[in-house]
Amino acid sequence: MFASAVNLIALVYVCSLHPAFGQDCPNRQEIQGMLKQVQKLLSAHEASCLQSLRNLRKKINLLQSGTGKQTAKSTNSTCPKLDAPINGRKLGKSHGVGHEVHFLCDPGYEIVGSESRVCQESLTWTGQQPTCRDFNECASSPCLNGGTCVDEVNQFSCVCAKGWAGETCQSPVPTFFITTTNTSAGSTLAASTLPAATTGAYVRPSRCTIVQGTTHCTCEPGYTISGRDSYSCTDIDECELFHNGPAGKLCLHKCVNTPGGYRCSCPAGYNVTRDGRSCKDIDECATRQNNCTNDQMCVNTYGGFQCVRVDCPKIPHATYVKTSPMRCERTPCPLDNKACSQTPTSFSYHYLAVVSNLSAPRVMFRVSALRQLGDTLRFTLLGGRQARRHFTVQRSDRQTGQLMLVSPVQGPTTLEAEVEMSELERRVQLGRYITKITMFVSQYEF
Known part of the structure; x- marks a missing residue:
């Protein structure tokens, strides 16, 4: 199209410079028609060029937009930031794909939800956001024999009812009767405590009654009548007596005999569990008992x-x-x-x-x-x-x-x-x- 317009202009230019061409050159009216035709051709060419430019600009804009999105995606290829739970901590700062974040709760709290979460390719985290819930140490009613449980940080204590003692109110409190009642040999029933031998932590006086002239003596729980002196009670060594009983050992680690009873002990780094027999590990990291x-x-x-x-x-x-x-x-x-x-x-x-x-x-x-x-x-x-x-x-x-x-x-x-x-x-x-x-x-x- 552009070549045709150039040829027409060249013909008009030659005829205007060399009139001798005569009848081979068009007249004035024909020349005006040719110029109008050239104008139309040039306008059509200009419109085509403008449309091509518009299409080119659209393609450039699309390329720039795609490049921007790709750059934004590459720079934002991390999972959303995770916050530490209330009364807890978060371990790990990287939020990139494949990285892990861990959560811990403060002493006295237990974690509910996911302890660890991993950033996935979909830029979402695995698991659920954890929370730290106050751990109620008294939920299982550890105090026995009417004792009242007091919830404390990472532990509990028992306020025992009258007549009971121990970590979980499991041991009866000894009651001593040191009285003397004069009674005749023919009495049917009278309470009396006869003169006892020297007493100590592991020796207690017996409680005796005289029935029709016959003396009957009994001991507190955890004691037995001494073979040498029927009026004295000596402590029973439960640890030795029940070392391998039908229900297993009294203590899973170590048994310690006490006056009138026993207690279980654990090695360093462990506490006695609520049943009084087993041992549970102390979490020095959660309770900050570490260096x-x-x-x-x-x-x-x-x-x-x-x-x-x-x-x-x-x-x-x-x-x-x-x-x-x-x-x-x-x-x-x-x-x-x-x-x-x-x-x-x-x-x-x-x-x-x-x-x-x-x-x-x-x-x-x-x-x-x-x-x-x-x-x-x-x-x-x-x-x-x-x-x-x-x-x-x-x-x-x-x-x-x-x-x-x-x-x-x-x-x-x-x-x-x-x-x-x-x-x-x-x-x-x-x-x-x-x-x-x-x-x-x-x-x-x-």
């Missing part, structure tokens, strides 16, 4: 605690940074650095507290892939002879491997195991992920 520094994390164990500090490994050709309290990830590798790409992609650290002599086989930990890029996942147990003596790795499903305890462990001791999850595509390694599990095995089993 861990600010750069350490307190891990509660059975009978104690451990202060641990997670430092990222130093490996040649790679650099690792901490992305959460328990995770280190490798920084991006240069394209030409093959040695860097073959190092582990991430290291995760987990700590478990277990009792001595756990039965086996038993699943201790599971490792799973949040998302799978390749076509194969391979799980391998790393570590030395000790780890292979007690552990093995099995696959539970296509994306999950589990660390199995295969032989019981006698405490106290510490065991370490490493599980490697390798991601492959057509047998070519895409990434390696190391999970380090540390088990603190207690000395006692309850």
Whole structure:
């Protein structure tokens, strides 16, 4: 179209300069018609160019808009911020995909909801937002024999009714009758306490009655008539007498004989449970009864605690940074650095507290892939002879491997195991992920 307009203009220009062309040149009226035709052609061409420009601007705007959204998505690829529950704490600051956040409650409170939450690819958190609920120590009515329970921070106390004592009002209070009544031998019934031998914590006077001249003596609960002196009561050693009774030992750890009774004691780091027989672990981390520094994390164990500090490994050709309290990830590798790409992609650290002599086989930990890029996942147990003596790795499903305890462990001791999850595509390694599990095995089993 543009070439036709140029030809018409050239013809008009030549005829105006060389009138000698004569009848080969158009007349004035024909020239005006030609010019109008040229004007129409140029207008149509201009309109076509303007429309092309508009279409080009729309495509550029669409590209810019798409690029902006992609940039916004890449910069905002984190889950919403999570707040610590009231009367509790939050562990973990990273909100990126695959990262974990943990929650703890203050002493005297119990967690309701998810203790740990993971940021998913959908930029939502797993589980439910936890809350810390006041733990009512008196909910199970631990005080016996009419005692009144008083709820305290992480414990309870009992106000006992008259005649009862002990942590849960389980022991009767001895009542002594030190009276003398003169009575004839023919009396049918009279109360009397005969002269007793020297008394002490483990010796009490007996309570005697004379019936038709015959003396009958009885002792308080927890005492028995002495073989040498029928007027004295000696303490019964329940710990020795009922050491292996039909219902089992009186105490699951240690029995301590007391005047007229007994009590159960626990090793350091444990408290006696409400039934008075068993032992429960003291959570030194939750009650802040520990000496861990600010750069350490307190891990509660059975009978104690451990202060641990997670430092990222130093490996040649790679650099690792901490992305959460328990995770280190490798920084991006240069394209030409093959040695860097073959190092582990991430290291995760987990700590478990277990009792001595756990039965086996038993699943201790599971490792799973949040998302799978390749076509194969391979799980391998790393570590030395000790780890292979007690552990093995099995696959539970296509994306999950589990660390199995295969032989019981006698405490106290510490065991370490490493599980490697390798991601492959057509047998070519895409990434390696190391999970380090540390088990603190207690000395006692309850």
